[in-house]
Amino acid sequence: MCVTEKLVAPKPTLNKCSETLSSNNGTKPQTLSSSSEAVINLDQGDPTVYESFWGKAGEKCTMVIKGNELMSYISDLRKPCWFLEEELENTIKRLHRVAGNAVVDDRYVVVGTGSTQLYQAVLYALTTGGTAPDQQPVPVVCAAPYYSQYADETDFLRSGLYKWAGDAYAFDKEGPYIEVVTSPNNPDGTTREAVVISSPADQGKVLYDLAYYWPQYTPITRAADYDIMYFTFSKSTGHAGSRIGWALVKDEEIARKMTKFIELSSIGVSKDSQLRAAKIMGVICDGYQDFKSDENSENFFEYAHQLMADRWKRLREVVARSNVFSLPKYPQEYCLFHGEFTESFPAFAWLKSKEGAIDEDCEKFLRESYKIVGRGGRRFGADPSYARLSMLSREEVFQQFLDRLQSINNGTVSNGNY
Secondary structure, X not given: OEEOOOOOOOOOOOOOOOOOEOOOOOOOOOOOOOOOOOOEEOOOXXXXXXXXXXXXXXXXXXXXXXXXXXXXXXXXXXXXOOOOOHHHHHHXXXXXXXXXXXXXXXXXXXXXXXHHHHHHHHHHHHHOOOOOOOOOOEEEEEOOOOOOOHHHHHHOOOOOOEEEEEEHHHOOOOOOEEEEEEOOOXXXXXXXXXXXXXXXXXXXXXXXXXXXXXOOOOOOOOOEOOOEEEEEHXXXXXXXXHOOEEEEEOOXXXXXXXXXXXXXXXXXXXXXXXXXXXXXXXXXXXXXHOHHHOOXXXXXXXXXXXXXXXXXXXXXXXXXOOOOEEOOOOOOEEEOOOOEEEOOOOOXXXXXXXXXXXXXXXXXXXXXXXXXXXXXXXXXXXXXXEEEEEOXXXXXXXXXXXXXXXXXXXXXXXXXXX
């Protein structure tokens, strides 16, 4: 019998610097003269923030896979996505019904190795089948600021079927096109809809990346109901290492074409990961089903929502005292899941340097002067005064980020403690 092992990622060692940063009595913040302090890497949205919750879950999330189980490529050849495990399909639909964030009835579920593979699969599905010998690659656009990886992912395969065409606001449509809508948006956390005005003659297609449309990040104002929308296990529960994403698709032919892409690129998706995802999502659903019978139960979405709200409160308090940076403001909306008005608490901080506060772009200043690694605005088709910083790190990393950000406001470093 093969029992899955519990793997715990090592926590980073954060070295403290022993320098003192003196003030120049000016309006611009000081920079460090040495690289001895630890680098705080907030470039990627690695969701280790939820480790504490899942650590408390104990054996509820443990699963055992026997040596003779899950050996076949095939799950069910009668379905468009023939490698999708039925247990995962049912649990995905159950989780969406609990969160109230997406319509799942009369939808085909396509599972992928994270949302990255699904993105490529959708592009393939929407552009195959053309008959014209001189067919040009279909432009793919997204309203800026857009997810920084879209451009690289779109052009990575150098496909003759589609190509990256940049900012949807600047797109001069003529013929077929594909618009990607990320909502809540990565990097700035705003709620999005399509911006390219399409008519049937335009042959425009829209796909919705809803990776962050979960109750911990944003008010759930309605159940999303689009032709193609995809989600990811990594951002919904924090289990990025399992590499599971899924799409909810109305059109059976599109679902079959997406499946064909995944078949050609990876011959399906790990069944071990599928069942682990189903197990963990099932634990979330069970928590809400058993809530009334267990007064001591702690439900995931409430836990995660409170955690994100606390982090944003602490960050805003630091930035409010700053003459260097600012943050976006998000309107309060009525959340159907929480049953109250709440604002957004995005997975990333879209930090902006105030005009005249620093000489360099925001990302360069944070990285070179304070060893805070974020992702600069240019990567998102935006102004370099912006930088995206992850809010999903472990608590000790997040706290050191706040301390260091406070030191930029104060202009001093004392005994290595920011």
